[in-house]
Amino acid sequence: MPLLHIAGRWRAGRHERRHTVFDPSCGQPIGELGLANGADIDEALAAAESGFAAWRQVPAFKRGEALLAAARRLQQRGEEIATLLTREQGKPLAEARSEIAGTVQVIQWYAEESRRSYGRIIPPRVPGSALQVLREPVGPCAAFSPWNFPLMLSSRKIAGALAAGCSVVLKAAEETPASVAAMVDCFLASGLPDGALQLLYGVPEEVSRRLLGSPIIRKLSFTGSVPVGRELARLAADQLQRVTLELGGHAPVLVFADANLDAAVVQLAGAKFRNAGQICAAPTRFLVERSVHDAFLERMAAACEQLRLGPGLAPGSTLGPLASARRQAAMQPLVDDALANGARLVVGGTRPEGQGFFYRPTLLADVPTQARAMGTEPFGPLVLTRPFDTEAEAIAVANGTRMGLAAYLYTDSASRQARLVPALRTGMVAINHASVSSPEAPFGGVGDSGYGSECGVEGLDAYLQPKFVHQFPAFDGTPPRISP
Template identity: 45%
Template sequence: MRDNHIYQVPLLINGQDVTGEGRERRPIVNPATGETIGELTLASVADIDLAAETAQAGFEEWRRRTPLERANILSVVALAMRSDVERLASLLTSEQGKTLKEARGEVLGSADLVQWLGEEGKRVYGRVVPSRFSNMEQLVLLDPVGPVAAFSAWNYPISLAARKIGHALAAGCSVVIKPAEECPSAVLALARMFHAAGVPPAALQVLFGHPAQVSERLIASPHIRKITFTGSTSVGRHLATLAGAALKKVTFELGGHAPVIVMDDADIDAFVEAAVASKYRNAGQICTSPSRFFVHERVYQRTVDAFVQRAKALTVGNGADSATDMGPLAQGRRVSAMEELTHDALTHGGRILTGGAGRSGAGYFWQPTVLADVSAEARLMREEPFGPVAAFQPVASLDDALRAANSTEYGLAGYAFTSTIEGARRIQEGLRVGILGLNTFTPSVPEMPFAGVRDSGIGAAMGYEGLMEHMNVKAVFRAG
């Protein structure tokens, strides 16, 4: 049923809203209530082709802007995001489910990133290389790679979209972004902010559609020169194959299954407070979320007991309610995934200490869950849960912990808690991840690269390294 309260979300091509004319539509659902709250327009093949072609024209215009001009525009966008944080946060909560507090944090953190990228774009320097010939200069120049096709995920709609749009624009590229269809409104609002601040309409397009159709069409387009994607490893493999065949640059942020090592010399009270907050943030739907906890046997029981008590105290409910600590999962399929992983863990010797079930009534809820003594053979220890489930195992030594932590093919984030320099150095060298938090669960700030290894990604976002992913290197030999 449709009613007058259901809002419409269009495509945005060359600054124009695109709807109607027989285009397919799909509902937008509030995950806390299960109710349809909006309707989304999906792109046709012609829309996809037009967006790519428009992005080429937008690139030719945007690349001519000086880095200072681009930085000033991105600074205006950041200010607009901070000024409109409540509206953007409300859109995130209604479509994705996270608490308003988390949504505000996402918007404000994204504003910081957009501003930082604009400023860093002023410092993308080439080099003068001393020549071996007296009549020749040798220069290394950096050129923006060209139009970017960006695919962002539903767990952090504003953060991921701002990251991809911000990198591209700060480097002098244009961008066609396809956000997740489940949570479109905040990203569309963000794109309008970029246009209002001075980004040419042709330099930023927003498409929604059938993911396979949009990605395959954009990757194949002769106008698109780079692909950036955040999502699952399985989809990343497929897109990497397509991009490789087209010889296009890629940056992929893929799945994670973050291990946490807790040694017997760690501050257990501080660890538990930080770990519970990190594990159940966004209902565990974060690629860097801690998920496999390897705790030294001498402090294992104490650590697990304290963790369980803190998890039990969390209030689960509608993210729009100020009393809520953890909102719903974003889709019904995530509830089914939690059920399957929990059941499999129990068949492999795991014990539920709290949670382990959904909630009756409307919405896609799953209780904060803690499982102890989960076997290494359980799916939960091998597959990314992407939900509010924590699995604990005791370990006898740091060597045992490192072996267990490195036992999957994932290599995004990892965490470790120890009070000794020796232990920290061994973990720093031995844990095979792209992002390591030692005595902290804060693995992401604008000035530091965000990168995975092995099945967790290709290339880097953020930091100076993220901008370099959007550049081509040109070697110039100038005689005279």
């Protein structure tokens, strides 16, 4: 199946290189993907420019209707697309269905919010004049999305851009092409003009340099690693393109003695091991008050042992494979280094025998801050715990990395919540639960986790440019007096 969509039609890429797509549950190839060459990318840019000229003229109400139609179409094709997603990415089918349900909600949110992209009227200083602020789409956008949540993370960018009246060129992850192409087809079936939405797969460096080197692109949205985000920001600077970066995290969890441990472990284990831990906002560094540390460990170990490792399409599987051999290979060195530095292995710590990119759910206790895993996002099924004695100690460890995406705080003390929320250097904080993602709220971080937000009103604002209009009545020859 041709999986690139350029200038209103599906077709294969013309690059001399091709990409092999693997099934992570067995490590076997399931298809080959044609990649975009320079001419394909240039054609996508030209189409995005003409598509923007057409799409920006569509009233916001009609744009919202088109997005709602795309959401309905995605719901109708949900089971088919969930199966594609599980085969390509590895997550259990139940999680793939959940990702599609969340993606539908994101598209619906932007569809509704597009109707509320209001400007404003400012009281004038001169009688008879009018001061207005209009909000206009910034222009064609380049979007780069990763493989861990390919539908959800792509939809935040596509729906945000289209809701604002922008066209978008999506460069999606080569590891998960068929599921994203199926979702893009749901958008296209809603009646978008040719060029409003392009889908590319290609050699990442070639695509990014060509897209961001073009004056046609006026905004970049990227979700991925810190090094790639830095490079894309440098490329975008040459054309003064707007930039939104979500560059991952290494989320601390602060668990105090007054927390409900049973509820905390159920929530945190679910959040940690969802998608085999391959989540930018996943709870990872578990800092537990010393008096309840052992009780927490006992409960978390039991939660790890209840997980059923297996292919995503196998009935009963609750923990699928990692997405690639590279991700699997990255786990063992982190575990070995932590153990060499004095950490204690409680559960897991090895890959199972057999095919596929699996790694056992792993729980490490008493992990020292100098262990590499405490400063490097593991992006896998790895729980790192260490006890603390004071709030100050917990905050110091929690803020001990340059990343600042999300943090999780478990305590029933309102005064402690009030003290610690502003002390945590993160873009998002969840209190007594393990979710920081909602279509109505901004998703983004600080520090090396990037800048800017997706979703919420902030997510739509990122694609809109204010224009100030100062209007006077017909000139009668008398210069207006305007206060400085």
